[in-house]
Amino acid sequence: MSFLLDQRARRVKEYVESFGLTAPVPQDKPLDTLTSAWRVYWVNSCVPRDKKLRPLQAMRDVSLTRYHSFLEILPQNNYTKFTDDEFRFAVLHRLRLLTPFPVKCSNSETPPELMRRLSAAEISRTEFTGHLQSCCSCAKFLFSRRHEAVVGAIKRVCKFHGYDCRVLSHQQRTLTLPGNARGGADILLYHNGTTYAMDATVVKETSPSETTKNAMTKAFRKKMQQYEEYAKKTKHVVLPFVMSVYGLIAPETLNALRPIFRVHRTDVDFRSDVLSIPQCCMLKATSAAIMEIESMNKLNGMPISIPIFTPSPPTPHP
Structure with missing residues (x-):
């Protein structure tokens, strides 16, 4: 029994690490790691620094249960089936943890300092994800x-x-x-x-x-x-x-x-x-469009040394 628990914990740890996340894996309840990692990284990456607001912000996962999330459905056909890279992108996108890449922003409403940090990819993953999803210049099509x-x-x-x-x-x-x-x-x-x-x-x-x-x-x-x-x-x-x-x-x-x-x-x-x-x-479509935007910036002379996410071989699902 101990051997099976160790093997399951190892597979769960590898699965969590495939998203670029880290979390302790208890032997008795290894599957709880997925939930804990999701909550810890989502809260820590997005909540304000003000500790008074953290209890309220930490409840956002609970408040999302009224919606229908893409994680709740079964892979019924090709439209609802995600490849490993697409699913990894969807999770990092939901956590607002896309890795920044150099992008030239020409939006007049963007502050000059933010433009500089965007062109140099010196921006946090959370801020980069939010800007790329809402800026008409960077998002393009x-x-x-x-x-x-x-x-x-x-x-x-x-x-x-x-x-x-x-x-x-x-x-x-x-x-x-x-x-x-x-x-x-x-x-x-x-x-x-x-x-x-x-x-x-x-x-x-x-x-x-x-x-x-x-x-x-x-x-x-x-x-x-x-x-x-x-x-x-x-x-x-x-x-x-x-x-x-x-x-x-x-x-x-x-x-x-x-x-x-x-x-x-x-x-x-x-x-x-x-x-x-x-x-x-x-x-x-969002995954494909952002990857195309990354390629367009590379062809236009913006050097890209860090991809949005690093494709890896398929890992066994727990």
């Missing part, structure tokens, strides 16, 4: 890549489960918002005589869970206000599909989807697919 990934995933899920839907073209907008030449719903979903106008939004804030939740709520309410006149004229049911950069889905979006879930309550896989597959596709 990241915003559109993850948005298109979410829209495409929703369409594929609806088509697979028998929903009649179509994606509205960005070049030829026929159902734009009143008074606007562009913009409008991304997907029209037809079901039981009702037309749902779905607008996918990925909020760019990369702050702690409390602020992220507020940002998603604010984005949802903003979309509902923008579509107020549109809904009156078209009789469409507006359904903003709001997500965070980590793949968390806004509670308001879940509430808006309940009528569809209720009609198809016998199709238990639809609820799981329409939530999990867009999450996974968005995270995989």
Whole structure:
């Protein structure tokens, strides 16, 4: 029995270290290391230095249980299957621990000192991850890549489960918002005589869970206000599909989807697919986009000596 516990503890330790994390591995409960390492590194890397705020910030993992995380789903198909490198990236991205690489920021709102530290890669991993996810200059096409990934995933899920839907073209907008030449719903979903106008939004804030939740709520309410006149004229049911950069889905979006879930309550896989597959596709698109941004900086003369994460051979899962 002692030999088996030692072997399991060693494998768990190797698995944790594959993410660049370190944590003690007790022999009696080695699997608890994954949870403890996640909590310790997430709290220590993101909370303020003020000790008075740490008890509140340490509860963020508990507050995330109301959302549907990409870690809670099973690998059902190619859309939800992560390679070792993709999963490692998703975890480090969720912990805001991406390794900085030199990047030239041309955003006028970025302070000069931060520009210097970005170009020299002299920036903390947490600050670098947050800046890369929210800066329009450094992120380049990241915003559109993850948005298109979410829209495409929703369409594929609806088509697979028998929903009649179509994606509205960005070049030829026929159902734009009143008074606007562009913009409008991304997907029209037809079901039981009702037309749902779905607008996918990925909020760019990369702050702690409390602020992220507020940002998603604010984005949802903003979309509902923008579509107020549109809904009156078209009789469409507006359904903003709001997500965070980590793949968390806004509670308001879940509430808006309940009528569809209720009609198809016998199709238990639809609820799981329409939530999990867009999450996974968005995270995989983010991984590919950031790696492409890294390559673009290298081709443009920015020397890169440290990769975002170091690929390693597959490690045995505990």
